Amino acid sequence: MSDQREIWARLAGLTPARIGLGRAGSGQTTRSVLRFGLAHAQARDAVHAPLDARALGAGIEALGLATLAVASQAGDRAAYLRRPDLGRRLVPDDRDRLAAAAEGSCDLALVVADGLSARAVHENAVPVLDAFLPHAARAGWRLAPVVVATQARVALGDAAGEALRARAVAVLIGERPGLSSPDSLGIYLTLDPRPGRTDAERNCISNVRAAGLTPDKAAFKLAWLLGQALSRGLTGVRLKDESDRALEAKSAAPQLRADGSSPPPRAGSEA
Amino acid sequence: MAYRHVVGPRSWAFADLATLMAKATPPRSGDRLAGIAAESAEENWAARWCLAEVPLKEILARPLIPYESDDVTRLILDTHDQGAFAEIGHLTVGDFREVLLTASPEILARIAPAVTPEIAAAVSKIMRNQDLILVARKCRVVTRFRNTIGLPGTLAVRLQPNHPTDDPAGITAAILDGLSYGCGDAVIGINPASDSVQALGDLLKLLDELIQRHAIPTQGCVLTHVTTTLEAMERGLPVDLVFQSIAGTEAANAGFGVTLPLLKEAHAAMLALKRGSLGDNGMYFETGQGSCLSADAHHGIDQQTLEARAYAVARPFRPLLVNTVVGFIGPEYLYDGKEIIRAGLEDHFCGKLMGVPLGVDVCYTNHAEADQDDMDTLLTLLGAAGCTYVMGVPGADDVMLNYQSTSFHDQLYLREVLGLKRAPEFEAWLEAIGLTDGQGALLAGAPNRLLADASGIAA
Numbered sequence: 011m012s013d014q015r016e017i018w019a020r021l022a023g024l025t026p027a028r029i030g031l032g033r034a035g036s037g038q039t040t041r042s043v044l045r046f047g048l049a050h051a052q053a054r055d056a057v058h059a060p061l062d063a064r065a066l067g068a069g070i071e072a073l074g075l076a077t078l079a080v081a082s083q084a085g086d087r088a089a090y091l092r093r094p095d096l097g098r099r100l101v102p103d104d105r106d107r108l109a110a111a112a113e114g115s116c117d118l119a120l121v122v123a124d125g126l127s128a129r130a131v132h133e134n135a136v137p138v139l140d141a142f143l144p145h146a147a148r149a150g151w152r153l154a155p156v157v158v159a160t161q162a163r164v165a166l167g168d169a170a171g172e173a174l175r176a177r178a179v180a181v182l183i184g185e186r187p188g189l190s191s192p193d194s195l196g197i198y199l200t201l202d203p204r205p206g207r208t209d210a211e212r213n214c215i216s217n218v219r220a221a222g223l224t225p226d227k228a229a230f231k232l233a234w235l236l237g238q239a240l241s242r243g244l245t246g247v248r249l250k251d252e253s254d255r256a257l258e259a260k261s262a263a264p265q266l267r268a269d270g271s272s273p274p275p276r277a278g279s280e281a
Numbered sequence: 282m283a284y285r286h287v288v289g290p291r292s293w294a295f296a297d298l299a300t301l302m303a304k305a306t307p308p309r310s311g312d313r314l315a316g317i318a319a320e321s322a323e324e325n326w327a328a329r330w331c332l333a334e335v336p337l338k339e340i341l342a343r344p345l346i347p348y349e350s351d352d353v354t355r356l357i358l359d360t361h362d363q364g365a366f367a368e369i370g371h372l373t374v375g376d377f378r379e380v381l382l383t384a385s386p387e388i389l390a391r392i393a394p395a396v397t398p399e400i401a402a403a404v405s406k407i408m409r410n411q412d413l414i415l416v417a418r419k420c421r422v423v424t425r426f427r428n429t430i431g432l433p434g435t436l437a438v439r440l441q442p443n444h445p446t447d448d449p450a451g452i453t454a455a456i457l458d459g460l461s462y463g464c465g466d467a468v469i470g471i472n473p474a475s476d477s478v479q480a481l482g483d484l485l486k487l488l489d490e491l492i493q494r495h496a497i498p499t500q501g502c503v504l505t506h507v508t509t510t511l512e513a514m515e516r517g518l519p520v521d522l523v524f525q526s527i528a529g530t531e532a533a534n535a536g537f538g539v540t541l542p543l544l545k546e547a548h549a550a551m552l553a554l555k556r557g558s559l560g561d562n563g564m565y566f567e568t569g570q571g572s573c574l575s576a577d578a579h580h581g582i583d584q585q586t587l588e589a590r591a592y593a594v595a596r597p598f599r600p601l602l603v604n605t606v607v608g609f610i611g612p613e614y615l616y617d618g619k620e621i622i623r624a625g626l627e628d629h630f631c632g633k634l635m636g637v638p639l640g641v642d643v644c645y646t647n648h649a650e651a652d653q654d655d656m657d658t659l660l661t662l663l664g665a666a667g668c669t670y671v672m673g674v675p676g677a678d679d680v681m682l683n684y685q686s687t688s689f690h691d692q693l694y695l696r697e698v699l700g701l702k703r704a705p706e707f708e709a710w711l712e713a714i715g716l717t718d719g720q721g722a723l724l725a726g727a728p729n730r731l732l733a734d735a736s737g738i739a740a
Contacts, residue, residue: 014728014729014732017732017735018458020735021454021457021458021735022454024448024450024451024453024454025444025448025450025451025452025454025455025675025680026444026445026451026680027442027443027444027451027454027455027674027675027676027678027680028675028676028677028678028680028688029454029455029458029675029676030458031675031676031690033462033690033693035697036690036693036694036696036697037690037693037694038676038688038690042676046653046676046677046678047653049678050647050652050653050685053647054647056647057647057648091611091612091613091648092310092313092314092612092613092616093314093613094314094575094611094613095314126648185683186611186646186647186648186683186684187647187648187683188647188678188679188680188682188683188684189647189678189680189683189685190678190680191445191680191683194683206577208535208536208576209536209537209576210535210536210537210538216474217445217446217474217681221445222445222446223445223446223474246538247506247508247538248508250476250477250478250509250512251475251476251477252477252478252479253477254475254477254479254480255479
């Protein structure tokens with residue numbers, strides 16, 4: 011028995027999933043039930059925490075990038091949760107400001123959006139951009155000013171990318187907070203952005219956070235996908251992420267297991 | 282043609298069948314988001330009165346999306362069983378409800394191919410939760426791959442061992458935990474974080490080796506896009522079930538990157554592998570109310586009717602498993618526990634009435650107004666309704682997809698309260714390896730043979 015308990019303790023160390031919980035008859039132990047309830051309460055609170063757009067903008071500008079702050083047509087969190095259509099649309103004035111800021115065409119527009127977890131953006135957006143810039147410099151990609159968007163959904167990037175005359179848009183957005191991961195960032199890459207693009211036309215890199223796919227690896231994947239997208243002229247389900255091979259070929263490290271891209275979209279799983 | 286219903290001094294009018302069905306739908310946020318919901322409680326019930334008087338023949342004659350413009354409509358009408366329909370064609374929606382309440386399992390099985398998704402959705406709208414449970418319980422849909430799913434008195438469980446970075450050791454640990462609670466007869470199904478074929482191959486081999494090593498009478502699945510699975514099959518990787526998310530309109534399916542011909546191609550490829558030992562039901566589909574609206578492909582039709590149309594997409598492929606991921610999509614479609622519970626019962630009922638092996642991912646997200654108590658309620662109701670399978674997620678917390686589903690413990694609870702058994706082959710295997718007694722109850726303190734190879738991965 012104690013041997014088995016020891017094995018379960020070791021197995022539990024291999025995954026953040028809640029395994030080896032034990033049981034009280036058919037139910038969970040009191041400790042498990044209370045831990046779960048507390049985590050749910052924290053995740054609920056995270057959904058409603060606002061984005062600190064000013065601090066975020068300052069962090070991005072410290073990397074040497076210009077920023078533009080925009081808002082979606084969802085006026086507050088309550089409207090955002092009930093009206094995803096409003097979260098996908100830019101306030102008209104903001105659209106015009108982006109169009110005015112566009113200096114000719116560019117290769118990539120980066121949009122940093124609160125989505126459903128401002129905390130994910132606070133903690134991961136700047137590190138991802140920081141790690142991505144050397145890749146962009148090496149490839150010679152021209153970048154638009156970074157858009158910081160509040161009460162925004164993924165598809166808001168389509169309107170922003172179009173206004174900025176970008177060949178592709180990458181939206182860095184707070185994913186729906188999980189019970190064990192209230193800090194997870196998603197990155198959605200879409201070629202030739204314009205309103206009306208479908209989820210099947212995007213590539214997704216998900217679970218970007220210190221305990222998941224690290225910002226360095228996420229930036230590598232984004233650069234790999236963008237390179238493929240621009241040269242082959244496509245994003246979405248027909249562009250398969252083979253960046254693992256590139257990563258393995260590049261580094262001598264054996265078996266870097268850090269996949270984090272494109273979970274199969276479950277019905278409407280958009281952030 | 283307009284539909285009318287008079288309530289006292291007020292005459293309610295509904296411009297067409299799609300409008301009538303939307304207005305008659307029990308309230309939910311997604312139909313409000315689409316701008317098609319009833320605007321008052323009275324309008325909602327006037328529409329239900331009106332819908333109850335519509336003949337089933339008329340629903341069949343008036344496709345909500347034109348035949349010419351949608352391949353799901355063409356599929357529904359081209360495969361409709363006119364002979365079986367003769368048995369119910371003369372009924373109104375209201376009469377049909379009463380027939381269903383009294384029908385035997387044999388009659389329900391006979392009429393299933395005559396039930397279009399629009400007919401199933403229409404009658405569900407005038408049924409109370411208890412009606413949805415009572416009728417669904419009588420509909421039996423039995424499917425087989427390496428075991429037998431859906432027999433009366435059974436409930437299967439999909440073991441869902443997801444890991445945020447697809448770590449093989451972490452996934453194996455979660456599978457061993459789930460099997461030790463007696464989960465996994467529906468499928469051991471991983472949602473991968475990556476969609477690379479290489480990562481997919483690693484996971485497929487992991488599942489195949491584990492199932493073979495322990496001789497588990499079940500099937501594996503890595504839930505990735507069907508085009509990726511096709512590529513995996515071409516590379517000779519061990520694919521048991523072929524998975525795809527589907528929806529109820531051609532345009533919404535295009536949003537998922539799938540077409541009916543693509544599904545046919547994948548179905549044929551699965552059959553050619555002949556990996557099922559007891560049967561060839563090898564497709565696995567997921568659905569969920571709101572996916573068409575989310576893809577801007579709803580044609581002004583209510584989300585519950587569109588969801589039933591997704592089951593019509595699944596039906597010709599004789600799937601092993603179909604589940605609605607009922608609370609996953611978020612509060613803009615199903616706002617709170619009450620709406621999620623209602624939708625779960627509707628989806629299960631409509632699928633079963635159409636002859637599809639419906640399971641339910643009883644679940645919610647952290648931005649919905651719902652919690653574990655709501656899930657307990659829905660799970661218990663679905664157990665009473667004879668639900669084909671539910672999910673088994675460690676501690677109910679999916680650490681990859683970031684939502685809460687049902688736990689390994691939850692199915693134990695349901696089995697104890699309702700006396701539900703597992704798929705018989707799987708039940709026998711659990712007893713043979715000494716994890717359960719002759720009644721299928723877990724043996725406390727029994728030596729766990731599955732842990733024999735755990736030392737390797739836990740080192």
